[in-house]
Amino acid sequence: MTTSLSTDAPSTSALAREVIGLTVTFPGDLVALQDVDLQVRVGEFVAVVGPSGCGKSTLLRVLAGLTPTGATVTGTTAGTTPAAWMPQRDGLLPWRRALPNALVGARIAGIDRDVADARARALFDEFGLAGFERAWPHELSGGMRQRLALLRTCLPGRPVLLLDEPFGALDAITRRRMNAWLAGLDLAGHGRAVVLVTHDVDEALLLADRVVVLSDRPGRVVLDLPVPREGTDGARHALLDALDPQGRS
Numbered sequence: 001m002t003t004s005l006s007t008d009a010p011s012t013s014a015l016a017r018e019v020i021g022l023t024v025t026f027p028g029d030l031v032a033l034q035d036v037d038l039q040v041r042v043g044e045f046v047a048v049v050g051p052s053g054c055g056k057s058t059l060l061r062v063l064a065g066l067t068p069t070g071a072t073v074t075g076t077t078a079g080t081t082p083a084a085w086m087p088q089r090d091g092l093l094p095w096r097r098a099l100p101n102a103l104v105g106a107r108i109a110g111i112d113r114d115v116a117d118a119r120a121r122a123l124f125d126e127f128g129l130a131g132f133e134r135a136w137p138h139e140l141s142g143g144m145r146q147r148l149a150l151l152r153t154c155l156p157g158r159p160v161l162l163l164d165e166p167f168g169a170l171d172a173i174t175r176r177r178m179n180a181w182l183a184g185l186d187l188a189g190h191g192r193a194v195v196l197v198t199h200d201v202d203e204a205l206l207l208a209d210r211v212v213v214l215s216d217r218p219g220r221v222v223l224d225l226p227v228p229r230e231g232t233d234g235a236r237h238a239l240l241d242a243l244d245p246q247g248r249s
């Protein structure tokens, strides 16, 4: 399946995001990330995996151009390609129905109301949310809320998508569908890039061109692995080894 989602950026092979020597320290000398180097090129799908608390969300925030609350950030960052960030919490506005919630980012991005409305209605269908345009967020299941939040993130067509565990609340079948949708994005053709934080190694292998493994906190890059197109068993072992070096037999 190839998913056609309009984007406001031309197709290039440019650097979408780069961090070099990134160190993030929270108050109390809590070092969340240490000396992290990461490059994401337009057209790439990069998955970031690592143990809980190793700094994945913090890294995504920095890639989004945000300074995590209270943090000291050192190192260099580059890449100005506009990005849309989906945080772990869905952040839906409880006082707005589903469709107006979906349109929030598009309105902020200055997209014409009718254009955004038409795009949103098409995506409600693709995301299995057709018929729920007028539902209130509290009337949606956890998985539906997550899909709505992802739809809202994708709607403005920003070239870089930064997705923090977007499928955590989804049942296996819906997760497969959403994976297929993401896998069908013609990233290179639309000048896009995706950085996906996930706990699921198989999801990372299915979707990504590269998988970056962070160590236990302070998070450092312990593996940056290109995913082979065919036969991912070896890559899977390498990832599991990097995630749990002590578990090696």
Ligand SMILES: Nc1ncnc2c1ncn2[C@@H]1O[C@H](COP(=O)(O)OP(=O)(O)OP(=O)(O)O)[C@@H](O)[C@H]1O
Pocket: 026, 027, 030, 032, 050, 051, 052, 053, 054, 055, 056, 057, 058, 059, 068, 069, 070, 217
């Ligand atoms: N605003 C903050 N103030 C203080 N400490 C923070 C803050 N945000 C994150 N941390 C700490 O930084 C470390 C990394 O947190 P982060 O949320 O980036 O990890 P994560 O890998 O995304 O975790 P998880 O997989 O459980 O979501 C943790 O020890 C966390 O407690």
